[in-house]
Amino acid sequence: MNARTRFLLAVVILGLLVTGPFLVTATLVWLDMKPAERDLLVQLIVPRLPLGAFLTAVGFFAGLIVVRRLFQQYVQGLLRMAEHLRMMLSANRNLRVQPEGPPEVRLLAEAANNLAEQRDARAEQVEAQIAEAKGRLEEERNRLAALMSELAQAVVVCNREGRVLLYNNRARVQLRALSSAPIGLGRSIYALLDRSQIDHALESAAERRKANKVAMASFVTATSAGHLLRVQLVPVLAGQPPEVSGYVLSIENITRNMEQEAVRDQIIHDLTEGSRGSLAVIRAAVTNLADYPDMEALERERFVAIANGEAAKMGHKLEATLERFAGSLKSRWPLEDALGVDIVAAAARRVEDKVGLPTRLEQVDDTIWIRVDSYALIFAIAFVAERLKEHYNIRDLRLRLGAEGRYACLDLVWMGSNVSPETFYAWELEAMQAGGDSTPMTLRDVIERHGGEFWCQREKAAFEACFRLMLPMATPDMASDLPEMAGEGRPEYYDFDLFAQAGGGIDLDRPLAELTYSVFDTETTGLEPSNGDEIIQIGAVRIVNGRLLRQETYDQLIDPQRAIRPESVAIHGIDDAMLQGQPVARVALPAFHSFCAETVLVGHNAAFDMRFLQLKEADIGVAFTMPVLDTLLLSAVLHPAQESHRLEAIAERLGVGIEVRHRALEDAMATGEIFLKLLPLLAENGVVTLRQALEASRQTYLARVKY
């Protein structure tokens, strides 16, 4: 019953209550009267009836107006206010109740407004706090991510199930050497490292933790290419009581260390066992000479010759060993590979700043790499520069860097006389000081640590002298040629939200937003797979936890072993020449298959691409059986009225930019962005899980189109 009906009912009841007693009384009086009295009453009343009726009607209408007014002001006014308040609660927080109507209602409106203001102030405060905390968290994460990506160590963080939550560029490079399986967020680390080794390391770490030692463990594993990796595992503990929620792996390539160890072992072996035999010969011969002075001259000569010959042999052997292993004898010190020009430039800056001696570079070979302790070396150069300035009053210094055999020559050249040998030896053995800094190291220490040599020589030019520092050259290692990360801004190598995500397989009833996708596209020799057309390019990119991971991509040209149709070349611009030397499908497609293992495939007009892939399955030995979503169909599900569901048209509708069309990877990226924009729209239409999305796609009429 609405308010108006209730009001009308109230008016009727009121009317009845007011007139009822009067009518009852009148009826009773009428029934009690004698006929003569009744006639008299009729005569008295009837002529005056219009006046009475008129006054009654006036009274009734006046009452009606008053009641109606009260109704409007109190009942309807309050109803309006209630609606307003409801809007304030949900839709529009800034809406306020208009204070109108009678004073009581106005008071109520004001009180409600005050309450709303109080609420808004609180909410704003809370929002500001949340925003601030979020900002701080984001900053922390970015800092961590930036730190990770710059780290020289390879680091991978996994959750309890072995899913990768974070990895850095270095890890990508190191693990690529380990296996052809790709590393990626949300992927299983067990595809790369042996699960039993990791489980064992986790157990060992747990044992250590129980014994109140640092919880960590390490193991060594070999790559298919024969490299040795040392993997160190530290568990990540969370909760109360602490439980292992994941672990951090740091991976180090120890192949080189092992080789150096082996070289050292060889040296030690050569110098001990190798020498023992010779020493035994010499000793036996010499003892005979000493013990039996009575021996014949011929015998004596023979033993002397043996001793001499063996001593010479031993000398040669030592020489040869030193020659062969000169580099490795010193390399136990933690030296790093550095570009020579960087060290020289840093040394020049240091000499100018700390020693106050003008210094410039001349003839610096910028291709030279050296193995250095850069701090010690630069300190040593500054020390020599300061000594030269103090004792020989030199005005300026020039630095040169060149190569000589396996060594780099760093020359310090100055105008003036040579340093005398006595001075030189004194400098060599004193604790170094330069520009107010000091160190217990001597120049000799630094030189020996580097396995180098250092001396003073005259220059060819008159009045010039030079210190020459010879240092072993280095072969630059992986550090220098790490591929640059694609894209700018925040690195996408981590996703801590995966800590909470369990299990690997694809659950059809999981929400779309939580699944991992491989968005892909292919370019082909032509449009007829059943007529011999082949894939020539596949590009794919991953979506994990609702983020398009632009760095986790697959981009591969494929040799189709047939000619490309000219009309196709016009579309994608890939010609036969570009495909020479590229892998064939039997090699490339299994790699693509492992790239998208355990994910949902997403493509635009995916049926076309899938047809090509499925025709190859028998040949390549793997089947693409993962669920497939098609952005074309999903777009048709959402906007059945739209005429075009071409990639460009959808991109334009959703505000997604495509850089280059018809390159597999670029198209895949655009498709991925479109897919991410479609997800919330699908959710609004009740398509939330993968099962629902597949079903909706199936029902869309376009799904029936066969290629």
Place this chain on the structure above:
Amino acid sequence: MAHRILIADDEPNIVVSLEFVLGREGFVVAAARDGDEALRQVAAFKPDVLLLDIMMPKKSGYEVCEALRADPALAGLVVVMLTAKGRDAEVARGLAIGADAYITKPFSNKELVARIKSLLEQRS
């Protein structure tokens, strides 16, 4: 009767010195230059003592020692391993496969002679 000693070593210079000193000490001495020859000489020359180098061509000293120890008729033969290998593990291996003594190169001639004599005394 003079004891007979067989020196098995591929290094001729050490053999020369040992032949000389052991000859002067009154032993009858013969030499072998590799493992196979050592085994043949043990049969032919019938030594009381075998000075056995480990790193030899054809058969290593370990192999020779094991072959000899497998023959019960040669139980009385004193085997002294003589080698540049000096790690504890190698000493242990030599003694485990039946060598009577293990002498590391370089050694003193006097010590070697004294050792041989004491081993022969223990035997008789």
